[in-house]
Amino acid sequence: MSDLNRAWVRVCPIDHIPTDKAIDLNINGQRLIIARCGDEARIFQGFCSHMLFPLGGSRIEECIMTCNLHRSKFDVRDGSVVEWSTFPPLIGPALAAIRERKALRRYETRVTDGNVYVLWPTTNPETVRVRV
Ligand code: FES
Numbered sequence: 001m002s003d004l005n006r007a008w009v010r011v012c013p014i015d016h017i018p019t020d021k022a023i024d025l026n027i028n029g030q031r032l033i034i035a036r037c038g039d040e041a042r043i044f045q046g047f048c049s050h051m052l053f054p055l056g057g058s059r060i061e062e063c064i065m066t067c068n069l070h071r072s073k074f075d076v077r078d079g080s081v082v083e084w085s086t087f088p089p090l091i092g093p094a095l096a097a098i099r100e101r102k103a104l105r106r107y108e109t110r111v112t113d114g115n116v117y118v119l120w121p122t123t124n125p126e127t128v129r130v131r132v
Contacts, residue, residue: 007125008110008117012132014041015114022065022076024056026131027120032107034116034132035076037063041116042076043109049102050085079104 009027017023017036024046025032031046033055048055053069060066065074070085081101086092108119122128 005121005123006119007122009120009122009125009128009130011041011043011109011116011118011130013114014039014111014116016132017041017116020060022055022058022060023132024054026129027118028129033058035060035065037076039111040077041109041111042079043107043116043118044074044076044079044104048072049081049104050099055104074104079106 011025011034014036017034019036022033022035025034025043032043033046034041034043046055047053048067048069050067050070050072053067055067058065058068060076063076064082065076070087072081072085073083074080075082080103084096084101086096110117120128
């Protein structure tokens with residue numbers, strides 16, 4: 001998609017995002033999360049790529065987010081997998097070997113004047129509904 005069809009949409013002040021947990025974000029009905037690492041904020045798909053558990057409320061430590069269900073870990077700088085779950089206990093390790101490790105889908109963000117913006121597919125940012 002060309003940038004002619006995308007625009008920067010204001011999400012929230014970066015100070016509203018805690019540094020120790022991901023928070024729910026809804027844009028035009030899409031369930032997402034926003035996560036902070038230092039002075040940067042990133043927006044990702046709202047469900048874990050392991051088995052689709054909601055990621056809102058996931059703990060973040062030193063920019064690594066841990067899914068609350070099976071403890072897969074993701075780097076909130078780029079959504080990459082740091083550690084892939086081996087759940088359930090007996091067959092999990094075998095499953096993990098064949099189940100593709102999948103990074104979280106990331107949306108392009110920037111921080112300007114203390115506010116987080118996301119590059120969103122729209123020609124009119126005023127019409128995009130954002131709920132944090
Ligand atoms: S659903 Fe997140 S680690 Fe399994």
